[in-house]
Amino acid sequence: MTYQFDFLALVPYWRDLLAGCLMTLSLAALSVSLGFVVGLGAAILRDSSIAPLRWVASTYVELIRNTPFLLQVLFIFFGLPALGLSLAAWPAAVLALxxxxxxxxxxxxxxxxxxxxxxxxxxGKALGLSGPQVFRFIVLKPALRIIFPALSGQFILALLTTSIASSISAEELTSVAQSIDTLTFRSFEIYIVITILYFIMSYGFSALFKMITRIYFSYPTK
Structure with a gap:
């Protein structure tokens, strides 16, 4: 084995790697926040008494859940321009995610x-609460206690999935790593480093969400 490992060659690019981490976190946070709003709307529509709305919401959910994310982001970035809708790489990545x-x-x-x-x-209805009030205070709040761990896992998954956005050259950690690789030719070193960075981010947020669950969403013990 003649390959000489040189992690010091990456030191001049530490600011780029830090910027890549911040862009990855921004992409994940923005997409998950908007995705929660979209998901809440879809969940409401799927229980709507209006059949076409139920069909649209169900079709959207099943289509997205049963197709690869790579295909979705490529369709938005390369396919939509054929319909006259062109998006830059970053907005396309945000929309897809x-x-x-x-x-x-x-x-x-x-x-x-x-x-x-x-x-x-x-x-709640017997107490005179309106439909939105029943959903907000009686349904949504207790439901958050139940779904918060799953939503936390969804954020971690989205954080890792952002790497696929590099396929359309959206600026995030993997895209930054690819650029550094072309400059240094240190593929092993750079991909080891970003693997560690992804692990630190995902493990750190996982620990944070567990702490939040324990403090705010765990049931009191006697």
Whole structure:
């Protein structure tokens, strides 16, 4: 084996790697936040009394959940221009990841809502609460306690999935690593480094979410 390892060759690029981490976190945070809103809307529409709305929401969820994310981001970036809608790499990545997160968040939210006893909902209506008030105070808040661990896992998954956005040259950690690789020709070193960086980010947020769950969403013990 004649390869000489040289991690010091990457030291001049530490600011680029840090910027890549921040861009990855920004992409994940923005997409998951927007995806939660989309998922909440889809979950509401799937229980709508209007059949076309239920069909649209169900079709969206099933289409996204049963196709690869790489295909989705390539379709948005390369396919939509044929329809006259051209997006830059970053907005295309945000849109693709938002739609992806929204579909999975919809299922997570529905599972939490379905776990709420129907008696609580009927009691809220009996107290004179409106439909939105019942959903907000009686359904959504208790459901968050149930679904927060799953939503946390969805954020970690989205954080790691952002690496696929490098396929359309969207600026994030993997894209930065590819650029550094072309400058240094230190493929082994750079990909080891970003593997460690992804691990630190995902493990750190996983620990943070567990702490939040323990403090705010765990059931009190006697």
């Amino acid at each position: 938002t739609l992806n997160c929204g579909a999975f968040a919809s299922e997570i939210i529905r599972s939490g809502v379905d776990a709420i006893p129907r008696g609580q909902i009927e009691a």
